[in-house]
Amino acid sequence: MAGIRPASHVRRQTRQRAEWRLAAVRIIGEVAVDTIGTTVRQRQQLSAQDQILAALSVDELADRVLHTVEDSRATWRRSHVAAEAQRIARTFANVSPGVDAQQIAEAVAQAVMARVIAVTAPTLNPVPEALQRKDGESVYRVHGTERFTSERILAIEDSLIDAARTVAGFAVGPAIFATTVETLNAASSYPLDASQVELARRFASGGRLLEVGIGPAGTGKTTAMRAFARAVEAGGGRVLALAPTAAASTVLAEEIKVEAETAHKLVDVHRNGSPEQQESDQYRIDSSTVLLIDEAGMASTPLLSDVLELAQLHGATIRLLGDPAQLAAVESGGALRLIEQRVGASYLDQVHRFVDVEEAAASLLLRDGASGSLDFYVTADRTRGGIRQSMLEEIYVAWAADRADHRHSIMVAGTNEEVAALNARARLDLIGQGAVGKSGALLHDGNKAGVNDVIVTRQNDRKLRSNQGKDFVANGDLWTILGDEGGD
Numbered sequence: 001m002a003g004i005r006p007a008s009h010v011r012r013q014t015r016q017r018a019e020w021r022l023a024a025v026r027i028i029g030e031v032a033v034d035t036i037g038t039t040v041r042q043r044q045q046l047s048a049q050d051q052i053l054a055a056l057s058v059d060e061l062a063d064r065v066l067h068t069v070e071d072s073r074a075t076w077r078r079s080h081v082a083a084e085a086q087r088i089a090r091t092f093a094n095v096s097p098g099v100d101a102q103q104i105a106e107a108v109a110q111a112v113m114a115r116v117i118a119v120t121a122p123t124l125n126p127v128p129e130a131l132q133r134k135d136g137e138s139v140y141r142v143h144g145t146e147r148f149t150s151e152r153i154l155a156i157e158d159s160l161i162d163a164a165r166t167v168a169g170f171a172v173g174p175a176i177f178a179t180t181v182e183t184l185n186a187a188s189s190y191p192l193d194a195s196q197v198e199l200a201r202r203f204a205s206g207g208r209l210l211e212v213g214i215g216p217a218g219t220g221k222t223t224a225m226r227a228f229a230r231a232v233e234a235g236g237g238r239v240l241a242l243a244p245t246a247a248a249s250t251v252l253a254e255e256i257k258v259e260a261e262t263a264h265k266l267v268d269v270h271r272n273g274s275p276e277q278q279e280s281d282q283y284r285i286d287s288s289t290v291l292l293i294d295e296a297g298m299a300s301t302p303l304l305s306d307v308l309e310l311a312q313l314h315g316a317t318i319r320l321l322g323d324p325a326q327l328a329a330v331e332s333g334g335a336l337r338l339i340e341q342r343v344g345a346s347y348l349d350q351v352h353r354f355v356d357v358e359e360a361a362a363s364l365l366l367r368d369g370a371s372g373s374l375d376f377y378v379t380a381d382r383t384r385g386g387i388r389q390s391m392l393e394e395i396y397v398a399w400a401a402d403r404a405d406h407r408h409s410i411m412v413a414g415t416n417e418e419v420a421a422l423n424a425r426a427r428l429d430l431i432g433q434g435a436v437g438k439s440g441a442l443l444h445d446g447n448k449a450g451v452n453d454v455i456v457t458r459q460n461d462r463k464l465r466s467n468q469g470k471d472f473v474a475n476g477d478l479w480t481i482l483g484d485e486g487g488d
Contacts, residue, residue: 050095058104061088062111066150069112074157074301074334075119075147078109085109116148156305160335163210163308164343169317170288171207172235180231190352192227196220199346200227203290203319204235209311210318212296212336212345216367218353218360221321225256225292228319237288242266242307244298246460246474252294263299267306287315296320297336304335325367396422400429420445427453440481453481 024033056064065084069076082105089105127138137143181200185191192200199213203225215221229239241260243249253260259282269283277283285291291311293299304320311318324337339345351360358376365373377383384394395411399422402409411426413419424447430436440450449455457477464473 053092054095056092058107058111061085061092061104061108062115064088065108066112066115070150070153071300071302074153075149077144077147078113079144081112081116081148082109085112113148116150117154118146119149120146153301156301157335157338159308160210160301160304160339161342163312163318164208164212164339166209167207168209169207169311169315170232170235170237170290172204172231172237174205176235177201177205177231180234181227184227184230190223192223193220193350193352195346195348195350196224196227199224199348200231202346203228203292203321204231208317210308210320210339212339212343213319213321213348214323214336214340214345215321215348216323216325216351216364218351218363219348220350220352221348222255223352224348225294225321228292229256229258232290237290239290239292240266240285241292241294244295245476246472247476248295250471250474258292263293263303263307267303267310270310285310285314285316289314289316290319291316292319292321295322297322297324299335301335323367392418392422396425399426416445420447423447437481449481451481451483455479455481 021033062085065081065088068084068088069080073080085105085108086101089101089108092104093099093101123138123141127136131139133139133143177200181192181197199215199221202211203213213221213224215224225241232239239256239258241249241252241256241258242263243252243260244262246262246265249260249262252258261282266283269277270285273283291307293304293307296304308318310316320336320339322336324340351363354360354363359380362373362376374383384391386394392413395413399409399411411419411422413422423445427436427447430453431438436452437450440448440453443449443455444458455478457473457479458475460472460474462472465471466473
């Protein structure tokens with residue numbers, strides 16, 4: 001009879017379960033096996049957060065998906081919405097028994113797409129039937145590449161453009177700025193170039209609520225920001241620097257000698273922190289404060305909006321520094337490029353990082369994606385080519401040679417799998433050399449980390465203090481393992 005399993009199949013499953021139980025008992029003991037069985041059979045106890053999620057309607061789930069997508073990018077494709085809808089639908093199904101996750105995902109994605117605004121230009125001329133796909137789309141349009149945005153993103157972009165056109169906030173007088181630059185140049189072997197002076201002047205004395213500075217890598221952004229910060233301080237103001245990560249904020253604070261934090265933390269403190277926190281030197285904002293957002297191309301459009309609201313509330317001003325051509329983070333928005341195009345910006349155009357003038361010029365061409373930039377790197381023997389496996393072998397051999405020569409070197413590969421394989425090979429060799437401990441903690445990529453291994457932390461944890469309590473464990477920090485509490 002259809003739908004009823006044969007008795008032989010049932011007996012086989014019963015025998016298998018008995019064998020699995022005996023194997024488990026031999027490994028972890030009968031008490032542990034019974035405890036696991038009891039736990040699995042118990043009715044799931046939902047947390048308060050899960051109960052809130054389980055009570056949401058499709059429209060409310062769509063609101064969450066749209067906000068997540070907005071916080072990740074200024075424009076997006078259907079695939080971005082579908083992926084986020086799948087994620088929230090799976091979570092929703094886990095706390096809502098009997099719910100079909102795929103049906104929920106489709107309904108949520110449809111609800112989101114009903115609220116977005118298409119920014120891809122429509123086809124102006126009718127598409128002949130012979131050149132249409134089944135859905136009526138032209139065969140000459142790459143499927144799934146249409147881009148969308150939302151009313152919220154457009155409104156935020158308008159507010160940022162208005163801020164860049166608004167005269168308001170703290171400004172340093174011309175005489176004070178000129179004196180500051182003269183003092184810095186007199187004390188340095190490398191005086192500021194004209195573009196660095198102009199960027200510092202516009203940030204310190206521009207007089208607008210929001211100013212933008214664009215600087216490719218190696219053009220001296222840090223040097224220009226030191227001049228800007230010293231000029232603001234000479235004029236009675238204060239620069240509060242904001243970086244994309246906690247680790248970057250620590251470096252930024254040290255480089256230009258100002259208070260620094262992440263933009264996310266500043267917003268959180270002023271929304272949820274105590275009055276004491278909000279008035280501390282690290283987070284205080286007033287009419288003499290200039291908020292410097294470094295690597296602004298990595299900040300999401302909604303995050304820039306949050307910082308702008310804080311600045312307007314307290315009478316502060318904002319300075320955005322970055323490079324729209326730089327590879328951006330997952331959270332990237334398009335605000336920096338938009339303000340540059342609509343209002344204008346100051347530019348750093350002289351590369352200081354390279355002694356070789358030709359290499360400096362090639363780096364700018366490479367930034368713009370010009371194929372001619374490769375001529376320099378090929379001629380200077382800076383490139384290698386080959387099949388995947390041979391290139392991975394070359395990478396490892398070069399790294400091992402650098403390490404043997406007491407040089408600091410890092411391997412870079414194209415995929416997470418290749419990175420994990422290179423790390424595993426390196427650790428195996430280091431264990432053989434007695435350089436690192438054999439046992440260790442299991443990492444996210446399947447590798448282990450033991451005594452003397454060098455690792456990178458992937459999250460911020462302000463409760464874990466370092467440097468005699470002055471710092472905390474930050475995403476991107478580099479650590480050497482000194483001890484092993486247990487391992488394997």
